[in-house]
Amino acid sequence: MAEAESIIYLDHAATSWPKPPEVIEAVVRAMEQDAANPGRGSHQMAVRASRVLFDTRKSLAKLFRIHNPNDIAFALNTTMALNMAIKGLLQPGDHVIATAIEHNSVRRPLEYLKRALSVEVTYVELGATGEMNVKQLERSIQAKTKLVVVNHSSNLLGSIIDIAAIGEITRKRGIKLLVDAAQTAGLVDIDVEAMGIDMLAFPGHKGLLGPQGTGGLYIHPDVELMPLMHGGTGSQSESVEQPTVRPDRYEAGTQNTPGIAGLKAGIQHVLHETIQKIHTREWMLTQRLMEGLSAVNGVRILGPALGRSRTGIVSFIIDGADPSETAFILDQHYKIAVRSGFHCTPLAHGTAGTLETGAVRASVGCFTTESEVDTLINAVKEIKQHYS
Numbered sequence: 001m002a003e004a005e006s007i008i009y010l011d012h013a014a015t016s017w018p019k020p021p022e023v024i025e026a027v028v029r030a031m032e033q034d035a036a037n038p039g040r041g042s043h044q045m046a047v048r049a050s051r052v053l054f055d056t057r058k059s060l061a062k063l064f065r066i067h068n069p070n071d072i073a074f075a076l077n078t079t080m081a082l083n084m085a086i087k088g089l090l091q092p093g094d095h096v097i098a099t100a101i102e103h104n105s106v107r108r109p110l111e112y113l114k115r116a117l118s119v120e121v122t123y124v125e126l127g128a129t130g131e132m133n134v135k136q137l138e139r140s141i142q143a144k145t146k147l148v149v150v151n152h153s154s155n156l157l158g159s160i161i162d163i164a165a166i167g168e169i170t171r172k173r174g175i176k177l178l179v180d181a182a183q184t185a186g187l188v189d190i191d192v193e194a195m196g197i198d199m200l201a202f203p204g205h206k207g208l209l210g211p212q213g214t215g216g217l218y219i220h221p222d223v224e225l226m227p228l229m230h231g232g233t234g235s236q237s238e239s240v241e242q243p244t245v246r247p248d249r250y251e252a253g254t255q256n257t258p259g260i261a262g263l264k265a266g267i268q269h270v271l272h273e274t275i276q277k278i279h280t281r282e283w284m285l286t287q288r289l290m291e292g293l294s295a296v297n298g299v300r301i302l303g304p305a306l307g308r309s310r311t312g313i314v315s316f317i318i319d320g321a322d323p324s325e326t327a328f329i330l331d332q333h334y335k336i337a338v339r340s341g342f343h344c345t346p347l348a349h350g351t352a353g354t355l356e357t358g359a360v361r362a363s364v365g366c367f368t369t370e371s372e373v374d375t376l377i378n379a380v381k382e383i384k385q386h387y388s
Contacts, residue, residue, distance in 0.1 A: 039234030088225030130159030167196020210263030
């Protein structure tokens with residue numbers, strides 16, 4: 001534990017750490033007191049476990065301005081939620097629009113459906129910084145376009161897409177809008193109704209500060225999906241078909257009650273701190289990091305320019321240095337945890353022009369300090385001197 005505490009952790013885009021103490025306490029309390037199977041019994045412990053799930057749905061509904069908490073289905077992660085939405089909605093011959101910064105959690109299901117169901121996919125090109133011209137997306141709409149999938153913020157570039165502008169277009173055209181909020185849930189304000197979002201896929205373990213193995217999918221009441229999984233739900237057990245009632249229809253099998261208890265505590269932390277304060281603080285930290293790295297000759301920063309809107313992600317390349325080697329040196333010599341490589345998003349690397357090299361990604365979190373950011377800047381300066 002002492003060794004972990006000495007690490008400067010700048011990999012929050014992968015998963016947040018450390019978790020607030022109340023998150024850990026909630027997980028332990030659920031294991032000790034509410035460890036029965038939710039929805040699978042009427043005894044007191046099972047009822048308490050069910051209450052954990054419902055109370056967490058209510059907290060999520062408050063955060064994302066969702067009218068009915070039962071329109072939220074829990075999932076293991078954003079990847080599972082995206083698969084639930086994409087595979088549950090699209091049919092043979094449908095057309096779907098995505099962007100050229102999508103994560104593999106969107107691209108791979110779409111490419112699979114291209115082969116399996118002859119679904120047609122259009123990837124809208126963006127500028128090298130990951131910023132979108134919404135009119136270009138509108139020009140890609142066809143008569144058979146059924147779905148638009150948008151990465152709210154690139155996990156490589158940190159750019160933030162104007163979801164409300166896209167939602168206005170999709171609502172007008174009768175097209176469903178799926179938003180990948182892997183890098184924005186808990187960090188950027190999201191209002192599903194005001195932004196025209198039909199489905200919102202989100203992780204529990206990043207900006208919401210919950211445990212890994214948690215996440216979910218908001219499904220608008222007008223959207224009907226084919227369930228990704230079929231099985232026991234604790235309701236309508238006499239039927240051979242999956243229940244029609246939400247959220248049971250989309251939640252086959254036993255849920256991660258302790259993890260979801262921790263997720264609720266994480267959401268409460270976010271609600272208490274407020275999205276605005278969290279986002280403003282992380283933006284200031286990224287600006288500080290970008291200013292420091294920009295002063296180092298031979299360092300290229302990806303994504304929106306200094307002063308422009310972005311999430312807490314700063315990816316960069318040092319001239320003459322392999323990104324994987326840079327990350328290894330930062331870890332081994334400076335005890336700074338970052339991520340290198342292609343970040344499960346070759347589309348975004350193609351957009352940024354780094355498909356041949358990859359990049360180093362530093363990402364701040366709600367507990368990151370200015371001192372930690374400055375330590376990374378100084379470390380990069382020393383590494384660049386070594387390669388000069």
